[in-house]
Amino acid sequence: MNDHQPKLSxxxxxxxxxxxxxxxxxxxxxxxxxxxxxxxDITGFGGRTNTTAATAAENPDESRTVRIEFMxxxxxxxxxxxxxxxxxxxxxxxxxxFATFSATSRAAETxxxxxxxxxxxxxxxxxxxxxxxxxxxxxxxxxxETRSLPLQxxxxxxxxxxxxxxxxxxxxxxxxxxxxSRAR
Numbered sequence: 001m002n003d004h005q006p007k008l009s010x011x012x013x014x015x016x017x018x019x020x021x022x023x024x025x026x027x028x029x030x031x032x033x034x035x036x037x038x039x040x041d042i043t044g045f046g047g048r049t050n051t052t053a054a055t056a057a058e059n060p061d062e063s064r065t066v067r068i069e070f071m072x073x074x075x076x077x078x079x080x081x082x083x084x085x086x087x088x089x090x091x092x093x094x095x096x097x098f099a100t101f102s103a104t105s106r107a108a109e110t111x112x113x114x115x116x117x118x119x120x121x122x123x124x125x126x127x128x129x130x131x132x133x134x135x136x137x138x139x140x141x142x143x144x145e146t147r148s149l150p151l152q153x154x155x156x157x158x159x160x161x162x163x164x165x166x167x168x169x170x171x172x173x174x175x176x177x178x179x180x181s182r183a184r
Contacts, residue, residue, distance in 0.1 A: 060095040061157045067091075068155070071169035072101055078174040079107040080141070085148075094157040096131065101149040103172060105141035113139045115149070115170045124166045127156035138175055 068091055070084035081104040091097050105111060115135040119128045130136075134149035141147065155166065 059157060061093045064161075065090045065092055066155055066159065066163065067165045068097075068099075069165060069167045070099060070101070071167060073169060073171040075171060075173045078113070078172055079111070080105055080113065080172055080174075082170075082172045091155055093127075093155045093159050096152065096154050099151045099153070101134070101151065101170065102146065103139070103141070103149055104146040105144060107141070108143050110140060110142050112175045113141060113172050114175050115139070115172050118169045118171070120167045120169075121163060123160050124155075124163050127159040127163075128166055128168065129154050129156060135170060 067088055069088045070086065072082040072084050074080050074082045081102075083102055085100045085102055089097065089099065101115075103113065117130070117133070117135050119125050130151065130153050132150060132152035134151065139147070139149070
């Protein structure tokens with residue numbers, strides 16, 4: 001009987017390890033992403049800003065200016081040229097501002113793009129409010145089309161005093177499903 005016990009013990013260990021591996025896979029791919037999304041939404045971690053239009057009344061703090069730097073990044077496999085129309089601007093917290101980005105499709109067919117924003121430093125995430133943004137909806141580009149992409153924003157006057165520069169970065173991705181929201 002002692003000869004059979006190690007075989008049974010090895011099989012039991014193998015089964016337990018297999019169950020553990022499947023459980024860890026499920027946890028990593030099914031449970032962690034939604035938890036991370038909630039964490040980022042609550043804390044602003046990862047450069048998250050609002051993903052739908054915010055409403056804000058102007059109440060400018062004329063004693064203060066903040067530099068907003070604009071960056072545009074194209075996903076390595078995306079066939080676009082994408083640039084901010086201005087590299088930066090000086091703003092007063094509490095005042096509404098407009099900026100634009102330009103995108104040109106270099107594809108031979110119609111493609112759909114989605115812009116994903118990021119704000120740094122992390123302390124500015126909850127204070128940078130987008131009123132109108134091309135990132136709220138997917139953008140359909142005809143072959144060779146160039147488009148101006150609008151952004152309307154306000155920096156909350158409650159922005160911590162030590163933050164004097166905010167970097168707003170957009171990454172433009174090609175969407176896989178070619179779904180486009182028609183609410184442009």
